[in-house]
Amino acid sequence: MNKLFGILWRYFAFWMLFAILCRAFFLAYFHEQLHLLPWMEVLKIFAYGMRMDASMAAYICAIPTLVLILRVWVDRLHISQRLSRLYVWSVVIACSLINIINFNIYREWDTLISYKAVDLFLDSPHLAIASAASSPIFLSSLLLLSLSCLGIYLARWMKIYQCTFVGINKWYKKTFTSLGLLSVVFLLIRGGWGLTPLNPSMVYFATNAFPNHAATNVSWYFINDILHAGGLHRNPYISMKNTEAKQAVAPLLKTTAGHTTRILSRSKPNVVLIILESFTADLVQSLGGERGVAPGLEKLIADGLLFDHIYASGDRTDKGMIAILSAFPTQSSKSIIKNIQKQAELPSLMSDFKEKGYHTSFYYGGESEFYNFKGYMLSHGCRKVVDQLCFPHREARSKWGVFDHATFGKQLRGLDKEKQPFFSTLLTLNNHEPFDLPGVHRFGTDNLPNLFRSTAFYTDSVLCSYLKQAKTKPWYKNTLFIIVADHGHRLPLEQWESNCPKRYRIPLLLYGDVLQPAYRGKRINKIGSQVDLAATLLNQLGYDAKPYTWSRDLLNDSTVPFAFFSWSDGWGAVNGHCQVAFDNVGKVMSYQKSLDSCQHSKEDLLHQGKAYMQEVYNQYLTY
Numbered sequence: 043m044n045k046l047f048g049i050l051w052r053y054f055a056f057w058m059l060f061a062i063l064c065r066a067f068f069l070a071y072f073h074e075q076l077h078l079l080p081w082m083e084v085l086k087i088f089a090y091g092m093r094m095d096a097s098m099a100a101y102i103c104a105i106p107t108l109v110l111i112l113r114v115w116v117d118r119l120h121i122s123q124r125l126s127r128l129y130v131w132s133v134v135i136a137c138s139l140i141n142i143i144n145f146n147i148y149r150e151w152d153t154l155i156s157y158k159a160v161d162l163f164l165d166s167p168h169l170a171i172a173s174a175a176s177s178p179i180f181l182s183s184l185l186l187l188s189l190s191c192l193g194i195y196l197a198r199w200m201k202i203y204q205c206t207f208v209g210i211n212k213w214y215k216k217t218f219t220s221l222g223l224l225s226v227v228f229l230l231i232r233g234g235w236g237l238t239p240l241n242p243s244m245v246y247f248a249t250n251a252f253p254n255h256a257a258t259n260v261s262w263y264f265i266n267d268i269l270h271a272g273g274l275h276r277n278p279y280i281s282m283k284n285t286e287a288k289q290a291v292a293p294l295l296k297t298t299a300g301h302t303t304r305i306l307s308r309s310k311p312n313v314v315l316i317i318l319e320s321f322t323a324d325l326v327q328s329l330g331g332e333r334g335v336a337p338g339l340e341k342l343i344a345d346g347l348l349f350d351h352i353y354a355s356g357d358r359t360d361k362g363m364i365a366i367l368s369a370f371p372t373q374s375s376k377s378i379i380k381n382i383q384k385q386a387e388l389p390s391l392m393s394d395f396k397e398k399g400y401h402t403s404f405y406y407g408g409e410s411e412f413y414n415f416k417g418y419m420l421s422h423g424c425r426k427v428v429d430q431l432c433f434p435h436r437e438a439r440s441k442w443g444v445f446d447h448a449t450f451g452k453q454l455r456g457l458d459k460e461k462q463p464f465f466s467t468l469l470t471l472n473n474h475e476p477f478d479l480p481g482v483h484r485f486g487t488d489n490l491p492n493l494f495r496s497t498a499f500y501t502d503s504v505l506c507s508y509l510k511q512a513k514t515k516p517w518y519k520n521t522l523f524i525i526v527a528d529h530g531h532r533l534p535l536e537q538w539e540s541n542c543p544k545r546y547r548i549p550l551l552l553y554g555d556v557l558q559p560a561y562r563g564k565r566i567n568k569i570g571s572q573v574d575l576a577a578t579l580l581n582q583l584g585y586d587a588k589p590y591t592w593s594r595d596l597l598n599d600s601t602v603p604f605a606f607f608s609w610s611d612g613w614g615a616v617n618g619h620c621q622v623a624f625d626n627v628g629k630v631m632s633y634q635k636s637l638d639s640c641q642h643s644k645e646d647l648l649h650q651g652k653a654y655m656q657e658v659y660n661q662y663l664t665y
Contacts, residue, residue, distance in 0.1 A: 050223060053106055054230075056200050057099035058092070060134065060193050061259055064141045065091060067189055068256055071145050075252045083253055090245045091257035093233055097240050098262040100230030102133055107227050111220045123203045130202065134193035137261045142186045144260045150475070151357065152532065152540035153610040154255055156267040161380075242266075246628030251539055251612075254628055277659045278375070279626060281652040284660065290653035295592065298600035302581050304558075305347060305597065310583070311556040312521040313395065314457075315467040317366060318501060319359065319474050321527035323547035324535050325498045332534065335485075335495050338506030339549070342525070346553035347561050349596060351569045353546045353605035353616060354529040359469070360413040362528030362572060367391050367422075367467070369576035369593035373662045374608040374626070374655065379414050382421075384665040389589035390422035391576055395465035398585065401425060403460070405453040405468040407433075408443030415469075428452060440478035442471045446501050447480070450508040454515075462517055469528070470504075473497040491534040498534075509553070518555065525551040526575065540609040541623035541633045543616050550575065569603035569616055570596045592658070606654050615651035619643035624651060 065088065069076050076084065106129070144155040197203070233240025242263060246254040282290075323329035325336050328343050329350055355365035356372035360379045364370050368388040370378065379385050396402050403426040410416035410429035419427050430443040433452070437444050453468050460466070472478065473494070483496035505525070512518050527548035532538055538545035550572075577593035580586065587593060594601045603618040614623035614633065620643045623633035634644050 047223070047226075050103065050107060050110065050226070052200060053202050054096075054099050054103050056197055056202050057102050058095055059196060059200075060137070061091070061095035061098060061261075062088060063192060063196070064137065064189065064260065065256065067141065067185065068145065068260070071185070072148075072252070072256075079253060083248065086247055087253050087257045090247045091259060094240065094242075094245050094257075094259040094262050096230050097233050098259045100227050101262070101265075104227055104231070105129070107223050111223055114216050114219055126203045130197050131194055134197070135190050138186055138189040138193060140261050140264050141189065142182050144264075145185070146182060148255065150532075151610075152251065154258060154260060155264050156610065158377075158610070160268065242627045243629055246625070246630065251541055251625065251632055254625070275663070277656060277663060279652070279655045279659050281656060284656070287653035287656045287660075290650050291657050294602055294604050294650060294654070295594060296600075296602070297577075297595055297598045301600045302595055302598045304582065305552070305561045306522065306556050306582050307558050308520055308522075308556045310398075310463050311554075312457075312463050312517055313400075313465045313524065313579070314453075314521055315366070315391075315465070315524045316505065316526070317362070317467065317469045318505075318525065318527045318549075319470045319472070320494075320529065320531045320533075321473060321498065321501070321549060322530040322533075322545070323549060324531075324533075324544075325495070325502075326549050329547065329549060332495070335498055335534075336502040338502045339525075339551070341506065342509070342553050343551060343563075345562050346525075346551045347557060347564055347566065349550040349552075349566045349568070349570065351567055351603075351605075352526075352548055352550040352574075353543065353569075353571050353607050354527065354548045355572045355607055357529050357540065357546070357607075357609045359528045360415075363413075363415065363418070363469070364388070365572035366526060366528070366575055367418075369573040369590035370661075371571075371573055371592055371606055371654070371658045372608045373659055374613055375611050376659075376662060377413070378662060378665070379418055381665075382414065382417055384662070385414070385418055386421045387665040388422075389576075390418075391465070391579070392419060392467075393423040394580070394585065394589075396423035396425070400463050400465040401460050403428065403453075403456065403464065403466045405449055405456070405466065406430075406443070406471070407446060407449040408471050426456070428456065438480050440472060441476055442474060442478075445478075445480050446470045446472045447504045447507070450504055454508060454511055457517060458515065460517075462520065464517075470501050473501050491536060494531070494533040520556065521554050522556045523553040524575070524579070525549065525553060526572065541612060541614060541625065543605075543607070543614055543621045543623070543633075543635075546605075546607040546614070548572075566596060568596050568601065569605050569618060570594065570601075571605040571607070574601075591661075604650075606651065608655065613651060613655045615647050615654065617643070617647055620647055622648050622651060624648065624655075626655075 140155060147155050147159055229235060242258055245257045248254055324331040327333045327340055328348060354362055356362060360377045361372040364379050368390050370388055392402050402424045404419045404424050405428045408430055410427050416427055433444045433448060437448055449468060453466060457464060457466060477493035477497045479497060479500050483493065484499040485492040485495040487493055530546045530548055532545060573592050574594045574596050576590040577587040577595045578597055581595045605616045607614050611626045612624060619638050619640045621635045622631055622644055625632040631648060
């Protein structure tokens with residue numbers, strides 16, 4: 043019996059060492075962040091990670107354990123070293139691949155590899171590949187080869203293929219041995235004998251996200267996320283009674299009728315909504331961003347109405363689309379646009395403007411089926427959906443679709459033929475990995491930040507050229523242009539983690555001759571979100587904004603300054619006093635910043651944020 047446990051222990055020890063090796067690769071890859079940590083915290087990464095490493099090692103040992111138990115009862119059963127070697131090599135390579143893919147996902151999203159990445163790949167494989175095209179392919183391949191070879195060499199050095207076996211004669215000894223082996227593996231998989239089985243929060247120990255993510259066993263996390271990806275039928279963000287949550291959220295959404303500032307000179311203007319891919323505030327000088335990246339937008343700001351404290355609701359285009367057009371906040375770990383039945387229940391500016399007699403259209407240079415954009419548009423009354431299939435084959439394309447200048451040109455020609463009034467939405471795509479351009483990259487191609495700056499500069503120049511041409515059209519004087527980003531980005535500064543509010547700050551600009559002259563070149567500095575666009579716009583036109591329960595009128599002086607954003611299993615909130623972020627896995631406040639001397643503001647905002655996330659997800663479940 044001791045011999046059997048010795049075989050299993052050696053096998054288990056190998057997988058524990060391999061997990062440590064994977065974590066060392068992760069820390070080496072992100073050595074810039076590692077340098078910011080004290081050495082004791084680095085040691086804690088390995089110490090706290092061991093519990094999840096043990097669980098993953100036990101999962102891998104489960105099949106060999108069953109084989110050993112079978113060998114106990116069947117004396118003539120031969121365990122082939124070749125079969126054992128094949129199993130070990132396969133798992134080593136699979137775990138290595140998961141870890142290396144995670145490097146690139148974490149570099150872009152600040153989140154660990156999850157079911158969402160698989161879902162994106164299965165939904166649109168070539169677009170997922172295009173999204174990862176900025177990843178260092180050679181380095182990734184080299185790391186994959188190195189990690190796999192080191193794992194295989196370590197297995198050979200530890201001689202885990204050699205299983206010299208001594209038979210057990212007595213039936214009760216066989217039973218005791220079998221139950222003992224199964225019990226050890228079960229307890230290790232479960233993470234102990236406590237009431238609560240192992241979950242990701244059990245390896246969290248720091249307030250910053252990076253050490254916690256580094257302590258997490260990526261393979262365990264990935265498999266666990268896939269197993270639980272069938273759809274949550276309960277709210278994972280419950281932190282208080284629903285009545286208490288409603289009471290906490292209500293003051294944030296309350297506005298007083300009759301207090302809205304009127305900024306438009308026309309009662310029924312055309313509306314053109316331009317959603318800029320990844321156009322973070324760090325690209326806009328007027329928002330404290332870099333000079334010279336978006337000079338065209340600066341000129342537009344000088345003659346438009348800028349909302350300069352707006353935050354994206356989420357971190358991806360699918361979330362931004364719903365926040366802008368349906369005023370529904372992001373659901374953190376879920377994306378409602380992917381669920382056909384749920385998204386059809388949402389209110390939408392598309393359907394509202396159609397009911398008011400507007401001709402509706404959506405222009406996108408890529409695949410409109412991506413993230414169910416087309417399904418959303420059609421189910422909400424969009425009369426015309428224009429995507430890359432509507433362009434001639436000779437039209438130059440990036441890996442995502444036709445270049446933005448072609449999409450803007452297509453919409454310009456389309457609007458010439460539209461009967462007024464019209465409501466038209468355009469989504470750009472070039473300011474996205476792999477940052478392809480039809481011409482020269484303005485800031486060079488030597489690194490990702492400069493690639494990002496270059497594609498942003500291109501989109502900015504195309505936008506200004508588009509508006510210059512639009513001014514020659516007969517419909518221009520009766521058109522309101524709304525320019526907003528779909529989400530922020532870690533680039534070009536490469537400073538903001540997913541829990542930092544600065545990562546979500548974006549521009550929102552109203553532009554056009556329908557703006558009253560007194561409001562051109564002005565700023566609105568009230569803190570708000572993408573979801574507030576719907577009520578702000580509808581109230582200006584005298585339309586009913588009540589279906590948009592999460593949207594507030596930013597031009598109403600009674601609206602409370604507040605913005606909420608979320609990422610995968612985490613959320614943040616901003617008001618006029620402070621900023622906070624909460625990691626739902628570790629159940630810790632992962633970011634906090636005071637903007638004044640108010641002592642209780644952070645705790646109050648944290649409570650409101652928890653209530654807000656709880657209520658959003660409750661509503662998501664009801665759809």
